[in-house]
Amino acid sequence: MNVEKGIKTSKKIPVYVLSGFLGSGKTTVLLHMLQYCKQQGWKPGIILNELGEANVESHLFENEKVYELLNGCICCTIQDDLKETMDDLISEIERQPIDVLFIEGTGVANPLEIQEVLLTSPYLDKFKLMSIITVIDASHYLEYQSVFSSSGEVRHLLKEQIVCGSLLVLNKTDIVPSEKLKKLRQKIMKIAGDNKMIMECAYGQVTPKILFEQRIQSILLDNRLPVEHAHHHHSGVKAIKLEDLPVLNQRKLEIWLKELPDSVLRGKGFIKLEGTNDLFSFQYAAKKMALAPVPPSLAREPVIILIGIGIEEIQIQQSYKKLITQ
Numbered sequence: 211m212n213v214e215k216g217i218k219t220s221k222k223i224p225v226y227v228l229s230g231f232l233g234s235g236k237t238t239v240l241l242h243m244l245q246y247c248k249q250q251g252w253k254p255g256i257i258l259n260e261l262g263e264a265n266v267e268s269h270l271f272e273n274e275k276v277y278e279l280l281n282g283c284i285c286c287t288i289q290d291d292l293k294e295t296m297d298d299l300i301s302e303i304e305r306q307p308i309d310v311l312f313i314e315g316t317g318v319a320n321p322l323e324i325q326e327v328l329l330t331s332p333y334l335d336k337f338k339l340m341s342i343i344t345v346i347d348a349s350h351y352l353e354y355q356s357v358f359s360s361s362g363e364v365r366h367l368l369k370e371q372i373v374c375g376s377l378l379v380l381n382k383t384d385i386v387p388s389e390k391l392k393k394l395r396q397k398i399m400k401i402a403g404d405n406k407m408i409m410e411c412a413y414g415q416v417t418p419k420i421l422f423e424q425r426i427q428s429i430l431l432d433n434r435l436p437v438e439h440a441h442h443h444h445s446g447v448k449a450i451k452l453e454d455l456p457v458l459n460q461r462k463l464e465i466w467l468k469e470l471p472d473s474v475l476r477g478k479g480f481i482k483l484e485g486t487n488d489l490f491s492f493q494y495a496a497k498k499m500a501l502a503p504v505p506p507s508l509a510r511e512p513v514i515i516l517i518g519i520g521i522e523e524i525q526i527q528q529s530y531k532k533l534i535t536q
């Protein structure tokens with residue numbers, strides 16, 4: 211279909227769901243899609259579903275209308291929370307219409323749960339699910355799938371996200387050797403089936419037309435998986451918030467991160483570093499830290515949120531204490 215024409219003329223608001231494991235690059239892909247919206251003059255609405263009590267990423271969406279669903283998805287309350295957020299959104303868009311809606315699930319969300327909400331009344335009459343875009347971290351997928359280095363829950367979730375995705379984005383190819391990439395593609399195709407489109411990319415740079423393509427037809431919605439399947443509990447998922455952070459030494463921080471248990475899968479937040487007055491956004495995914503200065507006008511308190519499956523809060527707090535007292 212002609213995507214531009216479809217979005218402009220559609221009576222229902224088109225919805226894109228971004229799914230994918232913790233740190234795979236969902237926000238990166240979303241920012242890329244938002245840039246395209248801007249070029250096309252489309253007004254987007256965004257629903258972010260975050261683990262943990264604080265959203266440390268909303269500053270990335272400066273000029274956009276962002277609805278936050280914090281603490282989501284640890285259990286099935288995601289659906290009630292999402293409905294509440296959608297209700298707010300519906301009343302808000304009567305005053306401020308939007309052309310397209312993005313829903314970014316947490317890294318441990320099963321996209322079917324989101325899909326199911328969109329299929330119930332009154333949302334079904336107002337929104338049209340266009341695509342579930344599943345982002346896969348090419349640099350870590352094989353490790354996450356390995357029986358030795360990850361929990362069964364992680365492996366199950368990764369598979370579900372691939373099966374439910376209508377477009378697969380194999381991200382972070384910049385840090386993966388081509389041989390590994392080939393092997394990876396084969397593995398993913400085995401789970402996804404031959405006719406699902408897999409786009410390889412770095413930093414979410416997939417051609418917008420491919421991202422915005424309608425890939426879910428009503429036929430698929432009618433044949434959706436049974437409800438029991440969609441209600442998958444992620445009881446072992448935990449987000450730990452480290453607050454009142456002092457100014458940190460970068461080298462010690464790197465060592466601390468390296469020594470964290472493997473069950474810590476993701477970190478994000480804001481930190482201050484020795485030798486500079488700047489505030490940095492802190493990202494930790496697939497065992498790699500990325501820091502980026504943020505403007506002081508943001509005025510956020512330093513905080514680190516660690517997310518993992520089966521992480522022991524006491525163990526983390528003890529090692530954190532060591533980091534800040536060394």
Ligand SMILES: Nc1nc2c(ncn2[C@@H]2O[C@H](COP(=O)(O)OP(=O)(O)OP(=O)(O)O)[C@@H](O)[C@H]2O)c(=O)[nH]1
Binds near residue numbers: 234383384411413
């Ligand atoms: N090397 C590399 N890093 C990337 C790429 N895409 C994203 N990143 C980095 O990976 C980290 C996580 O990216 P996000 O887009 O925040 O991932 P996410 O899936 O939204 O993360 P959660 O919402 O926590 O699950 C950030 O530090 C990104 O800059 C890529 O293609 N290559």
